[in-house]
Amino acid sequence: MPGVGEAVPVSTALTLVAAAIAAGLDVLGALSAVGEAMGGPSGRELGAVARDVAAGVPWEGAWSAAGARWAPLEGALRPCWVAGAxxxxxxxxxxxxxxxTARREGEKAMAELGVALALPLTLCLLPAFTLVGILPMVIAVAMGAGVSLG
Known part of the structure; x- marks a missing residue:
């Protein structure tokens, strides 16, 4: 879990809510329990959603107060709350x-890193290759041909 005060990823909260519901809690009980377990700002947001809905605030209003980052969790729980699914x-x-989505973003970041590192690596390795690979060969050929270097 992230440290105190850090935002918990939505995917982690989603997994915890699914586990709480599978353990027998209802939707509001799961949101409240997961919010309490997570703590920090993320936990307070989920706890507030559970409290607001329990107090009679409409489902959409309670989630809009929590913030847009919780949209995937809200969307996953909406059919359960609205239609009883x-x-x-x-x-x-x-x-x-x-x-x-996270995997695709990671792959994209790796590809961008590879492109960004190509030029600096080339600029570092080309002089080393010249000094270690080509220059000794040129010196050996020159000395073998009897050419004076000095």
Whole structure:
């Protein structure tokens, strides 16, 4: 878990909410328990959503107060809250989608890093290659041909 005061990734909260619901808690109980367990600003946001909905605030209003970063979790829980659907499949699909997005962003960052490092590495390795590989060969050929270097 992140340190005190750090934001918890939505994917972590999603996994924890899914586990809490699988353990038998209802949606509001899961949000409240996960919020309490996470602590920090992320935990307070989820706890506030649970408290607001329990106090009669409409579902959309409670989540809009929590912030846009919780949209994947809200979207996964919406069918459960609005229509009474089982949340397991929705939470799992959202979790897989977030993991795929994170993987694609990581691959893109690695590709960008490779491109950004190409020129500096070339500028560092070319002089070394010249000094260690080409210059001794030129000196050996010159001395073998009897050419005076000095």
């Amino acid at each position: 089982a949340p397991g499949a929705s939470l799992e699909a959202t979790s897989r989608a977030l993991a795929g």
